[in-house]
Amino acid sequence: EDQVTQSPEALRLQEGESSSLNCSYTVSGLRGLFWYRQDPGKGPEFLFTLYSAGEEKEKERLKATLTKKESFLHITAPKPEDSATYLCAVQEGRGSQGNLIFGKGTKLSVKP
Amino acid sequence: DAGVTQSPTHLIKTRGQQVTLRCSPKSGHDTVSWYQQALGQGPQFIFQYYEEEERQRGNFPDRFSGHQFPNYSSELNVNALLLGDSALYLCASTARPSYEQYFGPGTRLTVT
Numbered sequence: 001e002d003q004v005t006q007s008p009e010a011l012r013l014q015e016g017e018s019s020s021l022n023c024s025y026t027v028s029g030l031r032g033l034f035w036y037r038q039d040p041g042k043g044p045e046f047l048f049t050l051y052s053a054g055e056e057k058e059k060e061r062l063k064a065t066l067t068k069k070e071s072f073l074h075i076t077a078p079k080p081e082d083s084a085t086y087l088c089a090v091q092e093g094r095g096s097q098g099n100l101i102f103g104k105g106t107k108l109s110v111k112p
Numbered sequence: 113d114a115g116v117t118q119s120p121t122h123l124i125k126t127r128g129q130q131v132t133l134r135c136s137p138k139s140g141h142d143t144v145s146w147y148q149q150a151l152g153q154g155p156q157f158i159f160q161y162y163e164e165e166e167r168q169r170g171n172f173p174d175r176f177s178g179h180q181f182p183n184y185s186s187e188l189n190v191n192a193l194l195l196g197d198s199a200l201y202l203c204a205s206t207a208r209p210s211y212e213q214y215f216g217p218g219t220r221l222t223v224t
Contacts, residue, residue, distance in 0.1 A: 043216050046215075089154070100155070104154050
């Protein structure tokens with residue numbers, strides 16, 4: 001079964017039109033939830049780490065929030081350069097370093 | 113501060129051949145993880161190396177093997193290549209005790 005589910009699969013926005021991306025997860029003992037941005041043919045670029053429910057982090061037009069079951073990536077007044085695939089990943093609480101379990105991503109397109 | 117580097121950028125191989133991909137971690141990082149990303153999918157964890165040993169492994173066959181050197185750089189080897197091995201191979205590094213993984217640009221492997 002899917003452990004990390006992202007929705008929507010694709011999102012098309014007009015420049016300045018705010019929206020949210022969702023990441024729901026089912027893991028036993030969340031160690032951390034990570035958001036990455038990935039441009040076509042490139043490696044994922046780290047954005048945020050969230051560790052506990054209620055935590056929020058911001059970076060420019062992006063704000064990430066975390067609950068016990070899901071995380072949201074809010075995009076305020078997006079610009080065309082925000083177009084990319086946004087990946088969510090979780091790390092379980094067991095083990096030492098721990099692998100990341102990724103969702104399939106949300107492909108965001110922002111039109112001018 | 114140099115980030116994670118990977119070589120080569122692109123590679124074309126024939127079914128049945130063997131391939132070696134290389135990764136140098138971000139400065140100050142001692143743990144390297146490898147991921148496989150098929151088109152339109154999120155990255156899938158292959159294995160993780162720390163102190164020159166494989167510490168954790170994902171659901172990949174023994175055809176996938178790796179190595180970590182004393183300078184923390186790493187190699188991913190894939191034997192008996194299949195068409196389905198065509199993907200973007202990503203290397204990520206992390207510094208203990210941080211769990212934030214930073215990715216390299218990836219190696220695009222095409223198997224014909």
